[in-house]
Amino acid sequence: MMGEQTREGGGTTMPGRDQEPRSYYVGVDVGTGSVRAALVDQRGILLAFADQPINQWEPQFNHHEQSSEDIWAACCVVTKQVVQGIDVNQIRGLGFDATCSLVVLDKQFRPLPVNHEGDPHRNIIMWLDHRAVSQVHRINETKHSVLQCVGGVMSVEMQAPKLLWLKENMRETCWDKAGHFFDLPDFLSWKATGVSARSLCSLVCKWTYSAEKGWDDSFWKMIGLEDFVADNYSKIGNQVLPPGASLGHGLTPEAAKDLGLPAGIAVAASLIDAHAGGLGVIGADVRGYGLACEGQPVTSRLAVICGTSSCHMGISKDPIFVPGVWGPYFSAMVPGFWLNEGGQSVTGKLIDHMVQGHAAFPELQAKATARCQSVYAYLNSHLDLIKKARPVGFLTVDLHVWPDFHGNRSPLADLTLKGMVTGLKLSQDLDDLAILYLATVQAIAFGTRLIIEAMEAAGHSFSTLFLCGGLSKNPLFVQMHADITGMPVVLSQEVESVLVGAAILGACASGDFASVQEAMARMSKVGKVVLPRLEDKRYYDKKYQVFLKLVEHQKEYAAIMKGD
Ligand SMILES: Nc1ncnc2c1ncn2[C@@H]1O[C@H](COP(=O)(O)OP(=O)(O)O)[C@@H](O)[C@H]1O
Ligand SMILES: O=C(CO)[C@H](O)[C@H](O)COP(=O)(O)O
Numbered sequence: 001m002m003g004e005q006t007r008e009g010g011g012t013t014m015p016g017r018d019q020e021p022r023s024y025y026v027g028v029d030v031g032t033g034s035v036r037a038a039l040v041d042q043r044g045i046l047l048a049f050a051d052q053p054i055n056q057w058e059p060q061f062n063h064h065e066q067s068s069e070d071i072w073a074a075c076c077v078v079t080k081q082v083v084q085g086i087d088v089n090q091i092r093g094l095g096f097d098a099t100c101s102l103v104v105l106d107k108q109f110r111p112l113p114v115n116h117e118g119d120p121h122r123n124i125i126m127w128l129d130h131r132a133v134s135q136v137h138r139i140n141e142t143k144h145s146v147l148q149c150v151g152g153v154m155s156v157e158m159q160a161p162k163l164l165w166l167k168e169n170m171r172e173t174c175w176d177k178a179g180h181f182f183d184l185p186d187f188l189s190w191k192a193t194g195v196s197a198r199s200l201c202s203l204v205c206k207w208t209y210s211a212e213k214g215w216d217d218s219f220w221k222m223i224g225l226e227d228f229v230a231d232n233y234s235k236i237g238n239q240v241l242p243p244g245a246s247l248g249h250g251l252t253p254e255a256a257k258d259l260g261l262p263a264g265i266a267v268a269a270s271l272i273d274a275h276a277g278g279l280g281v282i283g284a285d286v287r288g289y290g291l292a293c294e295g296q297p298v299t300s301r302l303a304v305i306c307g308t309s310s311c312h313m314g315i316s317k318d319p320i321f322v323p324g325v326w327g328p329y330f331s332a333m334v335p336g337f338w339l340n341e342g343g344q345s346v347t348g349k350l351i352d353h354m355v356q357g358h359a360a361f362p363e364l365q366a367k368a369t370a371r372c373q374s375v376y377a378y379l380n381s382h383l384d385l386i387k388k389a390r391p392v393g394f395l396t397v398d399l400h401v402w403p404d405f406h407g408n409r410s411p412l413a414d415l416t417l418k419g420m421v422t423g424l425k426l427s428q429d430l431d432d433l434a435i436l437y438l439a440t441v442q443a444i445a446f447g448t449r450l451i452i453e454a455m456e457a458a459g460h461s462f463s464t465l466f467l468c469g470g471l472s473k474n475p476l477f478v479q480m481h482a483d484i485t486g487m488p489v490v491l492s493q494e495v496e497s498v499l500v501g502a503a504i505l506g507a508c509a510s511g512d513f514a515s516v517q518e519a520m521a522r523m524s525k526v527g528k529v530v531l532p533r534l535e536d537k538r539y540y541d542k543k544y545q546v547f548l549k550l551v552e553h554q555k556e557y558a559a560i561m562k563g564d
Helices: 068-082 133-141 145-149 159-169 184-193 200-206 217-223 226-230 253-259 273-281 348-356 361-370 375-386 392-396 430-457 475-485 497-510 516-523 534-562
Strands: 005-007 024-030 034-041 046-053 091-098 102-106 178-183 301-306 310-316 326-330 338-344 400-403 419-422 464-468 489-492 526-530
Touching: 024 068, 024 184, 024 273, 024 497, 034 068, 034 497, 046 068, 046 497, 068 184, 068 253, 091 184, 091 273, 091 497, 102 159, 102 184, 133 159, 145 326, 159 178, 178 184, 178 200, 184 200, 184 253, 200 326, 217 226, 273 301, 273 310, 273 338, 273 464, 273 489, 273 497, 273 516, 301 430, 310 430, 338 430, 348 361, 348 375, 348 430, 361 375, 361 430, 375 392, 375 430, 375 475, 392 430, 392 475, 392 534, 400 430, 400 534, 419 534, 430 475, 430 534, 464 475, 475 489, 475 526, 475 534, 497 516
Parallel strands: 024 091, 301 464, 464 489
Antiparallel strands: 005 046, 024 034, 034 046, 102 178, 301 310, 310 338, 326 338, 400 419, 489 526
């Protein structure tokens, strides 16, 4: 099915039509549910956008797989769409970002199966796959020093546990035949240039690579993956480049044909999607908005990329060790800065799950369709209808949610935690669905508040949130994040900020900007500021107390059931 397409001249008129841009850059963002591309000019204005859904397979609980061939094909569709009608010779650079999913190829770069069905088309273990639970438990039991750079506890969503799972469970059909293991962003830049160099971003954040010391042989030997040490890391990458560096001789003729772009244009070393989102928002010029972060260092800004999951990206001049929060990672997002990444594994996915699984969802769907609205726009207006004189957030005074339906990524770093809902009644009508949706949105915001508290207790100091990703298009989600954290929320002028981040990479690789920081300052702009309703602070402080009690009780229940 052809994805949605908006572009300059056709469909919605994009801003910036009035001036002919000097240079174009193409950004490609491979998210969980779809591939998006954008044509962006040197001011960071989006001139064209296209998206294309991608398949996901869930052959068994907690196994999530994709196809690198599907994803590349979708990249080709959307890239061709966004460059239609322009002089492609004005395109100066191309940048990719993607989820940190694991791509498996044989020695001839052909896909290998990561499943017991032996289907090589499904050669990607996705970022949210939780199959490697016993492997990550054993890795964490080692207490190896590299774990200090992932908040002290390695996530089941990182690559080492998944690689160990493949070695232990797919020896003949996959592991012995494997020639290359890529993080998805690096697979895309390899596909575009034929250069198998990896990005510092992916290797530092998901593979335990150190910007300073490189690979740690003792770690791989200790966890049972000494194979990589033996061949000098050729399968997982022994050439590493900073994000935005220009790869090889740029776009190969074959990839140029696939993508509909000129051969030889600069292609950048990639970023993971959350990091591209951070690049796309965190450097915006905030003068004139009366924000506390005006005149403060960029380290006072927390970027929150809210899509299927939410990633909380905070940077610092010196390394900060935050227990249960990934990092500190050097130069993994903004060159020269240390990065800590908090996160919630399911946020958009959780909201979709709660809404679609409710008894009143068919009625909601019919009513939203009749109004030509998304179900979320309909729910937001329905909440305004039923809130009466109270602020909308007060509707959940006796309905509370703990959001860890897919474990807790940060700051508790406990994949055994589960979701919780308290305050249910017998009724299951549209009002109940709307209030449960609201309580879920609030629970996600409380999770963000808990992550911020952990990061600030370790040394960060934030004054402003910079939101992007699909959920930042939901006004209720944004307002609840402002009200519950007590911080103003900045939304970018370009809502597709992750794509601006990918385009920034392409702009840097082209040499049009002297640094990533210069490109960030020029290409990301404030669109809107949402201020917190501080008059509601007391209410949310009380709901936060309940929120924290929920996980305390969950742990008590688990202890009781574990006891004899
Ligand atoms: N306009 C919108 N209003 C409310 N929620 C949205 C909107 N657009 C996307 N979402 C939600 O955002 C999530 C997808 O986020 P997105 O950043 O687009 O994708 P990905 O996680 O694949 O990068 C989904 O849960 C979807 O329901
Ligand atoms: O772990 C990640 C980033 O560090 C994943 O790539 C991210 O959580 C998935 O992104 P999205 O929710 O946008 O699909």
